[in-house]
Amino acid sequence: MEDPMYSLQDVIRCDLCGTPVPPKHCDICHIHLCEACLGKHLSDESKDHYIVPFKLRGITSKCTKHSTEVCTQLCTTCNIPVCPLCVDSSEHEQHRKTDILTWFETKRELMQKDLQDLEKSIYPRYQEAATNIPVQRADVNERSQKLTTALDKQGEALHTEIDTIIQGMKSDIDDMDAQHIAALDQQEVAINHTIPEITQAILDLKRLLERLQDKLDTSDVCLVSEYTSRTEEFRNLPAQFQVTIPTFTPQEINREQIHQQIGSWSKPGITFLLDEPLILTDIQTDYTRGLCIVSCLSDSELWTCGSYDKIRRLYNLQGELPRSVQTKSGDTPWDIAVTWSGDLVYTDYFDRSINLVSGTQIQTLITLQGWKPCGLCSTASGDLLVTMDSDDRKQTKVVRYSGSTEKQSIQWDDQGKPLYSSGYYKYLSENRNLDICVSDRGACAVVVVSAAGKLRFRYTGPPSTPGESFHPYGITTDSQANILTSDPNNHRIHIIDQDGLFLRFIHNCGLQKPWGLCVDSRDNLFVAEYRSKVKKLQYYK
16 A cells, blocks of 8 residues: 555645655644654643654554543553553552553564564475475375385295195105005005915814824824924014004294294384474583584593594593594594494594504504595494595495405496495485485485495485585484484584485574584484584484
């Protein structure tokens, strides 16, 4: 709507001198005033005056208790406009009052700030959250389907195994039956073969004995002399055996053991990321610049190193320095990691070596040829993952070591293209699901591959801020398999889930150039700021 003060058809003028576009207005006398006439108007002390900017004319109102007075102040205790008589009354004597114009301007500034926050910050975040919900819902469905498929597959494997075992036991029964029947058949043949011989022997003996009852002659004597007894031969029956049929005793079905055989999943639950992370501890270190790496030794101690310092320092939460270690070569370490046994491992880029600090001893585990080690992390299996550059800085790869033995090299995707940019800073972390997560500053991306080295996804920043600069440095993962990466140029940390879905920024807790990251056993986040501080943050509730 066009302001009547500037309307070409009806220009507002000073009521005293006619000057156009007067900037002031007396809200008690209801006249417009230019700057030149302002003093003249106020010099009339026969009445009260209340000067306001022209655009705020009408801000005052008649007092509801004193009809001849105008309310020029606000009782902030009662939150109502009051006139001078009200101010002097006992009702508002002990209350706080403020000039109504000042109060109005303060309120308007608050409203303008609220509008800006709502439009520029709050509403876009709600829009982004609303946009993410369908994606997260689909992600939940997809993960549930994967779980169901895995369970079906395990069930089929168990059924197959059980069927194989039962079939094997049935085959054993068949083999046992065949052996028993064959033995019985053999015994039957032997017995049936002997029975006719016994029958014949009985007949022969009967005939001989009948002849011997009659008159004997010479031939009878010969028959008797030729007789040989076979009684003992027939007395021993063919080998007898007893068939013992095994009994089957079924085991009581133990559901707990079956569950153990099937497998288990991690404890389900819903966690909430805090809108404003809490700073639990603020540790001032001895670094004056270049603090870039932090790695948890425990929930209360952490190793640090800087980009301009050959000394690695161990700090506790009180900022005390229980221990410090200098590199073996005297060069600056590139990255550090803590092994499962609590030893410190570091990469020496210029010395081409990977070294283990155990107690007061430094042992060189690996010395490379043609490559220089950069980022480093210790895995759940006790292996070491190392990012490394070729000597000409034209190639980069991730190598897995077990001790000093190379087990795996990850460099190319399925199309034979490099997975990682050449040169630049690259740090890495292993996720709970064994994915290998690399912050690739040269590619402006977080590159995530499976344990087998297959590309899963590249994260290049949240979809709500396309084209915005994103240069990831430090990287870590938490118990929820979320990936956290620092973005020091924008003074914030990105949180994405295990499938690359953007969840939220950590950016509203006073971070200054966050670089190195690590989490403790309770998912508290340690952030190494590039200057000199390490901050411990709580970002879950």
